[in-house]
Amino acid sequence: MMLTDKAAIAGIGETDYVRGTTKSRRQLNLEAALAACHDAGIEPESIDGVVITGPVPTFEDYVAGLGIRDLQFHTHVHMGGASSTGAVLLAAAAVAAGLARRIVVSTAATFYSGGARLSSTNAFPGGVPPTMPGAEIKRNIEHPAGVFVPMQWYSLHANRWFYETGADPSGMETVAMVTREHAHLNPRAWMKDRPLTHEDYQASPMLVRPFRKLDICLETDGAAAVVVTAATDTEATAGHRQVLLAGGAEGHADTPDDMASRPDILDMGMTKAAPRAFASAGMGRDEVDFAEIYDCFTFIVLRQLEELGFCARGESPDFVKEGRIRLGGALPVNTHGGLLSQAHVVGMNHMVEAVRQLRGEAGAAQVEDAHIGLVTGYGDYSDGSLVLLHN
């Protein structure tokens, strides 16, 4: 692919991950962006592009906050949790095309403090965030049917998956347990000091069949960011081992604004994105050393493993057993604890962790001989995004 090895992720930045902040998403985004610039060893003023992954902030905010001298490129990506990964891919494309040389991509979330709790529709008028698709479908069909929040949308998918494939539901517990173990190795993880036992998981209340509370991501406040630069930008990539983008893709279900009526609810955006992402990078699945997989729900990790092609539909509960996705296993997954046990940064923390792994800077959670890593995004009604990184 034209963009293969043309773009590097030269800087990573994170705010603290907390539950309770008075800071706005704008402020958190700017702080993470500045931290990423500092990590890359570049002046924030030298940033010349921004890809925005949420309703806030504006490119004007980045110009003001970073002191950007000459913004040459900006765009927005609106596909929920698939946005962070999709935005990095887009930044790499812009760099490869020569539209900009140093692009910041930052994502913030105030799921704890911001009033937009994942279990509530109170945050928005009519209960629909402005960048969510299918507003009339929600108003006229979903809400009268009692369907309001993501755990309900995704339960429609899950219940059909169990029915069609006979998948073993205990796979969800495996994902929760392994992810929590990884969080214990991460000084930045919210759950770093909280053990999770089988008894804890089984006692966790069922909120929407089949999801227990412990199947669902954290609600935290914080932001994470990366700086994507031209691979030839030697000043920016000097401070750390260089991490290059090998390829990637985005993809969508056949009816991306309507989960209930699509021809096959098991077809995800990832179903279409994965084959072209691997092809674009010229890499095979067996070459991947670790995978940071978007984990708003344990269930969604299982399904993405299947649609990524690591195993057949219905077989992911077996795939994740016997330590295969644990550090030290054949395919470590979510080595930082993910959204389930680190923090909810709408997937940008997965990108940051992948870069740390490939730099060899992941500390106790370091994957041995990490050379090729995969990061996914999953959003809204099964939008999918995927990038492949290597060192």
Next chain:
Amino acid sequence: MPDPATPPRPLPDVGDPLYAPHLQGLREHRILVQRCRHCGHRQWPPRELCFSCHEEAFDWVEMPAVGTIYTFSVAYRGFNPWFKDQVPYASVVADLGDGIRILAAGADDDVDSITCGDRVHAEFDDVSDELTVLRWRR
């Protein structure tokens, strides 16, 4: 005068022209969906353009008021003030054939035994003079 202590029930928008023929059908206890005049494609939800041939002219045709559960969701928590009182409740996607699947609230009290493949029939809930709400009952 509406009781201020009772939360409003989430209802379709009778003012939405895209949904008006379907909502009129529900008042008559019929399930109507768009059928493209050019290519015959049936679609739900309603849209301005035919998904198949992209033309903009539709008839509204009646679907059978019975179907098979394609998938479902069961809520054990309330995510909306009105539905909080209904917990636990099911939301059901019924497959009516011809590529049409319709999401609506389940009408049964027994939500724990719901399974894909169960047969359901439509129940028409006359909420007001203006609006009838569709539910699926096993």
